[in-house]
Amino acid sequence: MEYAIITLLTLIILFLLIKVSRLERRLKGLQDTLRQQTHQGKFDENPVEEELYRLIREGKDVKAVKKAREAFGFSLIEGKRYIDQLKADRY
Template identity: 55%
Template sequence: MEYILIIIAFLFIIKLLAKVDKLEGSIKRMQYTLDQLTQQSGLPENPINDELRKLIKEGEDIKAIKKARETLGLSLLEGKEYIDRLKSDNR
C-alpha cells in the first residue's frame, strides 16, 4: 500500500514539474512579445534602467539586483534575471 502512495506522489510531482516547465515557456514567450512591442511602439525604457546599468558597469551587481527588486517589486530570482538581461543587452 505504501508503495502505491509513493508511486502516485511521484507521478503527481512529475506532472506538476511538467506544468511548471510549460508555464515558464509561456512566460518567456510573453516577455519576448512585450519586449518586441515596447521596441516597436517607441515607448521609453524604464528610467531605472540607466541607474541599474551604472551599477552594473561599476561591478555592483548585487546593489543593482537590490535596487531592481525595491523599485520594480521583483522577487530575488526575477531581480537577478532582470539584471542579467540588462547585462546581456549591453554587450
C-alpha cells in the same frame, strides 16, 4: 499499499513540475514579446526601464540587475541578459 501511494505522489509531483516548466517557458516568451513590442514603439516604455537605464548610465549594472529581478521576477541569469539587452539597445 505504501508503494502505490509513493508511486501516485511521484506521478503528481512529476506532473506539477512539467506544468510549472511549461508555464515558465510561456511566461518568458510573453516577456520577450512584450519587450520587443515596447522597443518597437507600440507601447510606452515601462517606468521601471527608465530607472534601469539610469542605473546603467551610472555604471550600477549590479543594482540594475537586482531591480529587474524584483520588478519582473527574473532569475539571476535572465536579469543579467535583460540588462545586457537594454545596454545593447540603448547604447
